[in-house]
Amino acid sequence: AQKITQTQPGMFVQEKEAVTLDCTYDTSDQSYGLFWYKQPSSGEMIFLIYQGSYDEQNATEGRYSLNFQKARKSANLVISASQLGDSAMYFCAMRELSNFGNEKLTFGTGTRLTIIP
Amino acid sequence: KAGVTQTPRYLIKTRGQQVTLSCSPISGHRSVSWYQQTPGQGLQFLFEYFSETQRNKGNFPGRFSGRQFSNSRSEMNVSTLELGDSALYLCASGRTGNHEQYFGPGTRLTVT
Numbered sequence: 001a002q003k004i005t006q007t008q009p010g011m012f013v014q015e016k017e018a019v020t021l022d023c024t025y026d027t028s029d030q031s032y033g034l035f036w037y038k039q040p041s042s043g044e045m046i047f048l049i050y051q052g053s054y055d056e057q058n059a060t061e062g063r064y065s066l067n068f069q070k071a072r073k074s075a076n077l078v079i080s081a082s083q084l085g086d087s088a089m090y091f092c093a094m095r096e097l098s099n100f101g102n103e104k105l106t107f108g109t110g111t112r113l114t115i116i117p
Numbered sequence: 118k119a120g121v122t123q124t125p126r127y128l129i130k131t132r133g134q135q136v137t138l139s140c141s142p143i144s145g146h147r148s149v150s151w152y153q154q155t156p157g158q159g160l161q162f163l164f165e166y167f168s169e170t171q172r173n174k175g176n177f178p179g180r181f182s183g184r185q186f187s188n189s190r191s192e193m194n195v196s197t198l199e200l201g202d203s204a205l206y207l208c209a210s211g212r213t214g215n216h217e218q219y220f221g222p223g224t225r226l227t228v229t
Binding site: 033035046047093109 | 175
């Protein structure tokens with residue numbers, strides 16, 4: 001069975017600093033995808049970044065990068081130059097890809113990030 | 118391009134009643150997934166539909182059901198509501214072969 005672990009329930013970070021949100025995962029599947037989503041207080045889940053298990057390079061999307069360490073089964077999200085608007089819940093999620101058409105995402109418990117001005 | 122829409126946004130129901138939630142995916146997306154989010158259980162997968170067929174189902178009782186129409190719009194139904202069904206219900210749409218899934222704003226259901 002798949003499992004996602006996010007060990008930081010909450011984090012406080014000074015504006016403009018970089019922040020790393022931790023995520024470890026467990027799966028027996030060889031082909032999988034890892035996702036990060038942001039959920040502001042409004043409730044909508046906003047897709048941030050994706051990393052495939054066979055991708056050799058770490059994914060980057062603007063200020064977001066994913067530090068993927070396959071042997072350690074970790075997929076940490078790094079946000080550079082944090083902004084006040086980054087304050088939100090952040091969820092790590094995984095999807096098994098070997099079963100074609102399986103869209104099911106397994107989520108971690110989330111990290112509440114608060115940016116301090 | 119319009120995003121995923123969910124209606125209604127907020128709903129208050131009484132125990133024992135039933136409720137139907139609607140989700141319209143992004144144009145061209147044929148896969149729709151539903152999730153329940155509660156403070157205690159977090160985000161849990163309910164089911165997924167593709168081309169009007171349920172492709173995947175989570176570990177929820179039979180009171181939770183869904184369907185998908187030929188235009189890819191999806192509905193989920195919860196019968197005999199319980200207090201524990203109070204949650205944010207999120208739907209996501211995706212295009213098979215593309216890893217991204219886009220979520221709607223959610224329907225916040227309160228059962229009293």
